[in-house]
Amino acid sequence: MIDRLPETTAEAAPGAARDADEIVGLPIIATSEGREIGRVKDVLFDPDEQALLGVMVSPSDSDDVMFLNRSQIRGLGNDAITVESASALTHISTEARAKEVRDSGIHLKGANMLTEDGNSIGTVDKIMIDSDCRISAYRARSGILGLGGKNEIEASDVVTLGADALIVRSSATSH
Numbered sequence: 001m002i003d004r005l006p007e008t009t010a011e012a013a014p015g016a017a018r019d020a021d022e023i024v025g026l027p028i029i030a031t032s033e034g035r036e037i038g039r040v041k042d043v044l045f046d047p048d049e050q051a052l053l054g055v056m057v058s059p060s061d062s063d064d065v066m067f068l069n070r071s072q073i074r075g076l077g078n079d080a081i082t083v084e085s086a087s088a089l090t091h092i093s094t095e096a097r098a099k100e101v102r103d104s105g106i107h108l109k110g111a112n113m114l115t116e117d118g119n120s121i122g123t124v125d126k127i128m129i130d131s132d133c134r135i136s137a138y139r140a141r142s143g144i145l146g147l148g149g150k151n152e153i154e155a156s157d158v159v160t161l162g163a164d165a166l167i168v169r170s171s172a173t174s175h
Contacts, residue, residue: 016130016131017128017129017130017136017137018128018129019126019127019128020043020045020052020109020126020127020128020129021126021127023040023043023055023076023081024040024041024042024043025039025040026039026040026079026080026081027039027079027080027081028040028055028057028068028080028081028082028083028089029080029081029082029083030082030083030084030085030086030088031074031082031083031084031085032084032085033085033086035060036060037057037059037060037061037083037086037089038057038058038059038060038066038089039057039058039060040055040056040057040081041055041056041057041058041065042055042056043055043056044056044067044098044101044102045101045108045127045135046097046101047101047104047106047108047161048161049134050134050135050155050158050161051070051129051132051133051134051135052070052129052133052134052135053069053070053097053098053101054067054068054069054070054072054095054098055067055068055081056068056092057089059089064091065092066089066090066091066092067089067090067091067092067095067098068081068083068088068089068090069088069090069095069098070133072084072088073088073133076133104163105163106161106162106163108124108127108135108138108161108166109124109125109126109127110123110124110125111123111124111161111164111165111166112124112164112165112166113138113140113151113153113165113166113167113168114165114166114167114168115167115168115169115170115172115173116159116167116168116169116170117170119170119173120142121140121142121151121153121168121173122140122141122142122149122150122151123140123141123142124138124139124140124166125139125140125141125150126138126139127139128152134155135155136154136155137152137153137154137155138152138153138155138158138166139151139152139153140153151173153168153172153173154172157169157171157172
């Protein structure tokens with residue numbers, strides 16, 4: 001497999017980030033067979049690594065939900081995710097770290113974002129990932145229906161990713 005994934009968008013400049021939500025719904029294509037083996041149902045992030053751990057997949061041939069580890073991804077493009085073969089899909093119970101993260105209760109999207117000083121920044125509504133599938137930034141919206149404004153916080157400013165909140169350095173925002 002590859003250590004570095006190719007650019008995620010054809011129009012993107014090197015290192016450009018994309019919204020992780022753009023991955024949901026993409027087909028998974030087995031290149032050795034030239035066929036769709038499923039579609040991305042959800043993304044799973046490793047909070048310790050601040051990176052994509054893998055994706056949850058609805059397989060084309062069953063009602064089970066399977067897991068595709070990031071290490072099995074050959075390419076992450078605008079129109080599809082490619083893997084070598086259908087055997088890249090596994091049951092999440094066989095992937096210890098994925099199961100641990102799924103069961104941890106930590107959900108990045110929709111998490112409350114607070115500064116270390118206890119000031120609310122808002123609720124995470126976008127997670128931006130770079131071409132290496134690492135989280136580059138989080139966007140939080142505040143106010144009723146998110147109309148109070150938005151703040152983009154660099155991943156390097158995150159202090160803690162917990163079950164109840166995402167804590168960032170106080171200097172990360174002008175709050």
